[in-house]
Amino acid sequence: MINIVLFGKPGAGKGTQAEFLRTKYNLTHISTGDIFRFNIKNETPLGKEAKSFIDKGELVPDALTIKMLQDEVEKHPGTAGFLFDGFPRTVAQADELDAFIISKGWQITATIGLEADDDVLVARLLERGKTSGRADDQDEALIRNRYQEYNEKTAPLxxxxxxxxxxxxxDGIGSIADITERLSLVIDKLN
Ligand SMILES: Nc1ncnc2c1ncn2[C@@H]1O[C@H](COP(=O)(O)OP(=O)(O)O)[C@@H](O)[C@H]1O
Structure with a gap:
C-alpha cells in the first residue's frame, strides 16, 4: 500500500501529473476538485452546497469535504494505494486524513509538492479557463482569491x-514528461 498526497497551488499541474502517476503506479486517483465538479454538474445536494463556495474561489467547508473524501476511499477496497489530489487543503483535513488512514492500518507514504511561481500559475489558469469551461479559471479575481485561500489555509501543510x-x-516548471520523470524519481525511492 502506497498513499501519496500530490500537493501544489492551483494550476501547479496536479491533475495532469496524477493521470500519468495513476497509471504508472496503479493507484486510485482521488481528486476532490473533480468530485465536486461532477456533483455540481449532476446537481446533487453535495454539488449544490459546494457550488456556492467554489463560485467565490473559497474552499468548501472541511466537514463536507472530509466526509466526501472518506466515502470515496471506501469505494475502493483492495486498491494498491491512493493518489490524493487536492486533499488535504487545510490542517484539519490533514489531521482527519491521518486518523482515517491510520484507522485502516495504512499510512501516508509521502506528500509531493509541485512548486512554481504564482505568475506562471495565474497565466496557466487563465489559459486553461479559455477551454476548460471552469468559471473559477476565467476570472482573475477568483483566481487571486484561491491563492489567498492557499496561502492562508493550505501552505501550512x-x-x-x-x-x-x-x-x-x-520543480513544477518544465515539460509534462520532464515533471512526470521528476515525480517518478521521488516515488521510486519510497519503497
Ligand atoms: N480539499 C478541499 N477542501 C476544500 N475545498 C476544496 C478541496 N478540494 C477542492 N476544493 C474546492 O474545489 C475547487 C476546485 O478544486 P481543484 O480543481 O482541485 O482546484 P485548483 O485547480 O484550484 O487546484 C477549489 O477552488 C475549492 O473551492
Missing part, C-alpha cells in the same frame, strides 16, 4: 508534512 519527514518538493 508544507511544514506539517516536513515535520513528519514526508514532504518532497518537485
Amino acid at each position: 508544507i511544514e506539517y508534512y516536513k515535520k513528519q519527514g514526508k514532504y518532497y518538493s518537485v
Whole structure:
C-alpha cells in the first residue's frame, strides 16, 4: 500500500501529473476538485452546497469535504494505494486524513509538492479557463482569491508534512514528461 498526497497551488499541474502517476503506479486517483465538479454538474445536494463556495474561489467547508473524501476511499477496497489530489487543503483535513488512514492500518507514504511561481500559475489558469469551461479559471479575481485561500489555509501543510519527514518538493516548471520523470524519481525511492 502506497498513499501519496500530490500537493501544489492551483494550476501547479496536479491533475495532469496524477493521470500519468495513476497509471504508472496503479493507484486510485482521488481528486476532490473533480468530485465536486461532477456533483455540481449532476446537481446533487453535495454539488449544490459546494457550488456556492467554489463560485467565490473559497474552499468548501472541511466537514463536507472530509466526509466526501472518506466515502470515496471506501469505494475502493483492495486498491494498491491512493493518489490524493487536492486533499488535504487545510490542517484539519490533514489531521482527519491521518486518523482515517491510520484507522485502516495504512499510512501516508509521502506528500509531493509541485512548486512554481504564482505568475506562471495565474497565466496557466487563465489559459486553461479559455477551454476548460471552469468559471473559477476565467476570472482573475477568483483566481487571486484561491491563492489567498492557499496561502492562508493550505501552505501550512508544507511544514506539517516536513515535520513528519514526508514532504518532497518537485520543480513544477518544465515539460509534462520532464515533471512526470521528476515525480517518478521521488516515488521510486519510497519503497
Ligand atoms: N480539499 C478541499 N477542501 C476544500 N475545498 C476544496 C478541496 N478540494 C477542492 N476544493 C474546492 O474545489 C475547487 C476546485 O478544486 P481543484 O480543481 O482541485 O482546484 P485548483 O485547480 O484550484 O487546484 C477549489 O477552488 C475549492 O473551492
